[in-house]
Structures are given as C-alpha cells and as structure tokens.
Amino acid sequence: MEEELKNFIKVWVFAIISISYCYYLSARIKAGVFRLLSVLPVCALFLVFPLFFSSVHFSGSIAFFLTWLANFKLILFSFDQGSLFPLPSNLARFICFTCLPIKPQQNPNSHNQLPKWIFAIKVAIFGVLLQIYEYKHDLSPIVLLLLYSLHIYLELDIFLMLVKVLVSITLACDLEPQSDEPYLATSLQDFWSRRWNLMVPAILRPSVYVPVRQITERKMNSDQALFLGVFASFLISGAVHELVFFYITRELPTGEVTWFFLLHGVCMAVEVAVKKRTFVWRWRMSPMVSRLLTVGFVLVTSGWLFFPPLVRSGMIERLANEALLFTDVVKRKFFTFGTVDCLLVRSTPLQKYWLVENQYNVTVEEVSKSSSSWKKSGERSREYACIRTQEQKGCEE
Secondary structure (H helix, E strand, O other), X not given: OHHHHHHHHHHHHHHHHHHHHHHHOHHHOOOOHHHHHHHHHHHHHHHHHHHHOOOHHHHHHHHHHHHHHHHHHHHHHOOOOOOOOOOOOOHHHHHHHHXXXXXXXXXXXXXXXXOHHHHHHHHHHHHHHHHHHHHHHHOOHHXXXXXXXXXXXXXXXXXXXXXXXHHHHHHOOOXXXXXXXXXXXXXXXXXXXXXXXXXXXXXXXXXXXXHHHHHHOOOOOHHHHHHHHHHHHHHHHHHHHHHHHHHHHOOOOOOHHHHHHHHXXXXXXXXXXXHOOHHHHHOOOOHHHHHHHHHHHHHHHHHHHHHHHHHHHOHHHHXXXXXXXXXXXXXXXXXXXXXXXXXXXXOOOOOOOOXXXXXXXXXXXEEEEOOHHHHHOOOOOOEEEEEEXXXXXXXXX
C-alpha cells in the first residue's frame, strides 16, 4: 500500500507537469494538426500511467482521469473544442478541467440541487452493501446482479461527488453535476445522455458523435447519419471501457463490454428514430412503466455482457475489499478508543496486508477468523488483528 501511494503521488506530479506544458507551450501553437502533435506525447504518457498500480481504485481512477478524460480533452483542445476552449484563465483551472470529471456550470440556477441527506443515505447504503459481500455465496444470481449494479453506481456517484465538492471549493466556482439519479431514467437516451456519468457524453458528443454525423450527412439522410453517430460513440465508449478493464484486471479483453455498448448504441439509435415518428406522440407510456423497462433493460444486459468479465477476474470483490480496508484505516486513525486498535487485514487474490510484529512496538494480542461463510467457499478468510500499542502509536500495514 505504501508503494502504491508513492506511485500515485509520482504519477500526479508528472501529470501536472505534462498538463502545465500543454497550458504554457501547446496553447501558443495554432489550433490544428501541429498543436495535436505537440500534445500527443502527453497522451501517450497518460496511456502508460495506470500500469504502475495493482490497486483497483488507483489504476481505475488514473485510467479514468488521465487515460480517458485528459486524453480526449487534450485532443479536443488541439482543435479549440471541448471544455478547455476558451482557454481557462489560470493554470489551476486548466489542470482541474483537463484531468477531472468536472465542467463549469453555464446556468447555476438551471439544476435543482438534491438535499444533502440523500447523499448521506447513499453513503449509508454503500456501507451496508460492502458488508453483504461476506454472504454473497448465499445470494441468488438476481440479488448478486442488483448488488453489483448498486455497488458500481454508488461508489462512482460518491467518489465523483467528493471530487466535485473539493474542486468547487478550491476553484470557488459552480460545476455541472456528474450524474442525475440514473435509476429515474425513462429511456435509454435519457439514461446515457442526461443522467449517467454526464462527463462521458459531454466528451463523446464533440469528439465522436458530431464529426461522424457531419461527415455522413453529406451522403446519407438524417436518420442514417444519426444512427452512425450514435453507433460510433458507443463503439468508442466500449473500446475505452475495454482498455480501462485491462488496466484493472491485467487480462486481455473478451469483447463482451464492447458488445454491451454496441447493443445499447443500436437500441438507443432505434429508440430516437422511433420517437421522431408522428404516431408515437399520440400514445405515451406511463413514466413509472418506462422507468421499469429502462432500468430493467440496463440491468439484464449488464448481467449478460458487462459484469461477467469483472466477476471472473475478481475485480468486484477486490473493489469491496479495498473499500472496506479504507474504511477500517479511517476508523483506526480517527475513531480509536483507549490503547487498543482494531485493524482489519484482508487477503485478496492480488494483495496481502500484514502486521509486522514489533516493527512499531506492536504486539499482536489476538487473531480471530471472520464468518464461516468465507471458509466454506474455499476463499481466504478475513482476519481481525486486535493490537495493543505501547505508546498509543497506530500500526501501519
């Protein structure tokens, strides 16, 4: 873990230096091919950074922030497009808008802010979900599918919200929301374009959808151009997801994730084309029914194509283990009572967390095994090590 943190700091130092180069040098080059050539070395560097990590959260976040967002934004920046045009007023804003999933809010009063207690409820539900993983071998496939879907949604939503709040305070500006309660989507277009991970469609639209549609409209009708634009956007999204999954799992892509996005791209294009027909406006489906159908379709296709590669590689379980380890470290650092620290040590297929006796004047008092459900499954059990420090010093992994 200590080595991972060191690599994390090094990567961000190099990333900030690279983005500063783009701000001070590349921005002075006329928009076009030559500016693109000047930023391509930075893009290549960002493709390598996720390989420095074994942690799911570190490799995944670096892949999302730098390999995906920063690279796409810098390519758009090369042609005076995207959120980096016009050029932000200072370097700090340029760095944040380049590598973080944020966008300045154009109309601060246009979005209704959700009550803060809803975010607190999401955090509480996420904590409960992490504990349910201990009993996952007793759960049905349908319940597991719901568990995985809720986990991905809540962890991403909580993480992006924390990033947004931190950057908003730092830059003293209003930012666009990163998601808008995707479980309330009434159509695939509503889900992918207006509710789920809004930074991604904000990037794919100017970089893929608009250029493809403008080119194809010269020789095709509007519906065909729309279909190809949507199809190309989902194809690129699927390919990037395959790359991110490779960084996390270190396993060659199977193509399942790409097929998931292609399926949704085709269905969404058909949905948009059907909505344009006059007869559709004469008959409208109940919002509740359309929400159930939309969310149901997303869940079923996710269980069929999206989650299998993650489950086979053990990535979902590693996500839960790392999140639990983080919460345990926070509890140990900030919620310790008396002279006894309780440290949760988890073994995963790729990581081990050990306590070294006497390294920091620490004596292991007791090691107890966790629930029998983990033992029955043949997996490594979790170990709880209650340690006593001689000078009320915390132990480290």
